Amino acid sequence: MQGYPFAAQIRVRFADTDAQGVAHNSNYFIWFEVARVEFLERYAGGYQRLRDEGVESLVLESHAHFRQPAFFDDRIQVHTKCHSARGARFRFDYVVARGEDVLADGWTMHGTVDAKTLRPTRTPPWLTDALTAAGSPSS
Numbered sequence: 001m002q003g004y005p006f007a008a009q010i011r012v013r014f015a016d017t018d019a020q021g022v023a024h025n026s027n028y029f030i031w032f033e034v035a036r037v038e039f040l041e042r043y044a045g046g047y048q049r050l051r052d053e054g055v056e057s058l059v060l061e062s063h064a065h066f067r068q069p070a071f072f073d074d075r076i077q078v079h080t081k082c083h084s085a086r087g088a089r090f091r092f093d094y095v096v097a098r099g100e101d102v103l104a105d106g107w108t109m110h111g112t113v114d115a116k117t118l119r120p121t122r123t124p125p126w127l128t129d130a131l132t133a134a135g136s137p138s139s
């Protein structure tokens with residue numbers, strides 16, 4: 001998908017659905033997290049690296065806009081990009097697609113905090129660089 005450097009591949013499980021086989025809306029936030037963790041693995045050395053460096057990344061806000069349902073056994077892609085890395089915050093955007101069909105889009109806003117005190121702290125330069133470099137044409 002244009003403008004999104006990464007996509008996580010997800011198979012909709014039976015447990016993700018209701019009696020009609022439609023994925024429950026809460027699962028989209030789980031899929032966002034799966035994509036975000038895989039994104040961090042590819043571009044920033046993994047979420048554990050943040051923790052090893054004494055930083056945690058808390059979700060401050062989340063939003064999803066549902067367009068079409070996902071169904072049991074669908075193979076979907078969660079396209080992901082990160083931007084607006086400033087100070088102690090950064091944002092991930094997502095597009096959930098089944099092939100060319102957009103099922104949902106959304107975003108999550110994150111704040112970096114000291115892992116011990118949970119007090120806000122600037123996003124480390126190495127992390128800001130990794131997150132923003134992922135969206136550049138050469139990534």
